[in-house]
Amino acid sequence: MKKALAILMVACLAVPAFAQSGGTIKLGGTWPLGDITGKQGSMAAQQAVDEINAAGGVLGRKLELIVIDDELKADKGAAAVEKLVTVDGVDALIGGMASGVALGQIPAMKKYGKIVIATGAASYKVEEALGPDANWYFHLHPWDYNQGASYAQGWDEIQKKYPAVKIRKIFLAYEEGAFGKSSFDATKVLFGADKRYSIDGASFKSAALGGGDYGAVLEAAKEFKPDLFLWAGYDADALPMLEQAKAMKFTPGIYLGAPPGWPVDFGASKLSDNVMLYGMWAPSINDVSKVSKAFYNGFVAKYKVEPATYFAPLSYSAVYIYADAVKRAGTTETAAVIKALEATKYASPLGETITFTPSNIIKHQGIKNQKILQWQNGRQEVIWPFEAATAKPVYPFPKWK
């Protein structure tokens, strides 16, 4: 009898404790899993979830990540949001890469008003579609105009610090889609506004979309004699464009690429040496950031592969930012977590502390700067911002042998 009473008492005490725990805290992630950005982004988010759970979870509850492939399609991305919210009952949404998918997801996101910590979608069109009232939307990735502004600032500072670097003429080879075109428009506005720089450009069909012949665009660039040659395309364009540039003996002062991700083995190619790039993270940041090193080591230990895209540390950060906000809010209730997220100060593996400030339209913009890096001896080195720099720039881009 006594034993039965004891069991009953334990059960009575356990029920409210269990009710308070509320099961797991669910995060719903959508990424393009067939693409390295989405694949490694989702893997890094799972890594963060596992680390947080191993450290005791959040508010005594475990985190759970449910991942759905958006297949880089708007309708699939929207269906994924519907499932995550209405079937899985997630507490927040994270992830994303392509702006086209985000545009398809926004009507569903607006309908449910769940917290979103977006790791992708750089197009200003996404910000326009969100409007100023989307206070549940926290955008980590810089908008296209943020990126352009940070490049302009970066090159100004580099020229000041290294007087040998002189940029007057900029040529942009851009893939013919939305990504390339918006890059060209932003470059024209930001670099061409005060007439300090002379800008020209031409489009090409990316190898990722069935193209791969850069002869015309490289000829146009060669004729323009740019100090800075920049290409905005995809990882599939990186090596073939370099090979064709070499064949044409095209050697601008600076050869710079701005794809969302680089081929995994790009650094192993001799051609990669001294190519500059825009990005948010590189393994070399491990030299100057303990958080980056911890993230990198954890990723390699868990998956036996090196993170090859900044979407990995960005997605890892998204999970930590949400978990930290829930911890500070003491609840997963949306309004309280939004308030806590607004007070975020997260020392991220990207080598900078993330806070949320207003951008042109939305209230919660995270990162606003990209970095300028350079491939040196098979490694991406940070050239700018100087506080995160891991090497000095090699300038000018050496003549082809």
Place this chain on the structure above:
Amino acid sequence: MKIRGAYIAAAVAAAIMIAFPAFLGAYPLNVARSVMTYMALAVSWDMLLRSGQISFGIAGLFGLGSYASILAVLRGGMDPLLSIAFAALVAGLVAFALGFAILRLRAMYFSITTLALMEIFRIIMHNLHDFSGGPEGVVLPEVIFGGDASALYWLCLGGLAVTIGASWYFERSKLRLALTAIRNDETSARSNGIDIFKYLLVAFVVTSTLQGMMGAIQVQSYGFTTPDTAFDANFTLLPLAMALLGGIHSTIGPMAGAVLLGIASEWLKLKIPYGHLVVYGVIIIIVILFMPNGLFGLARKAIRKAGGAGSPGSASNGSDAEEGAR
């Protein structure tokens, strides 16, 4: 009696589909919309195929309808619902004008030209920056019906119903006889007094109108479009695969293929998040290699075998699936 049974079955199926929002959540309704969109495209593609003309221009007309609808709302202030009818009309008129040139072509020349149309429409929208938004596309301030899941579902179902109705009419009217005759032997059809160009033009304009209408429904449901989204090659390739899986030269075949591939795609994605597209691709390859008549053709073959091969009635009552195989 047999026909009455088919009508009753169709009415019951329609009633169930109309009632879906009463017992399905937003996610299944979203998946259903996707399946219905591809189903309508697969059926409309098959309608023209019944004349022997293989079109690769589905995505081109779908995208054209998307842009016509969204630009009519944004630039012309048109009512979103009315813009769907307008977009269908635009796609139909463009097809009518183009038909005079491209319907003189046959076999792969026609197919390649329709494929080129898709690219031409995409490039035009890509370069009309001020009007079409260029590569970055255009965004509506609000999706139709405020994004209500049930209303969006019924809108898409309406588009599908119009498509199935048109396909049913193609199957039941003298159009079927004319298109089948053109497919089987054009010279013989002409010598029998069939105005080949007229019937091909009717089929091309009607199917293009339907494809443009579905593009408009899609764009109003998601509230944005870009050239890469609207003219995505998947809007050509997936309906083809669905029609081939289900069985060509009928209405029911492409419908069955769309349901199977549409649901398989979503199910595989949830079960195998990393690598589902590989499995999906393998399924499509296997089906095309080993089931050229599709599931519908296979089922008909099995029924005929079970009912005794060579029964005269079984052949005469059938659809054109077997004829296509011959």
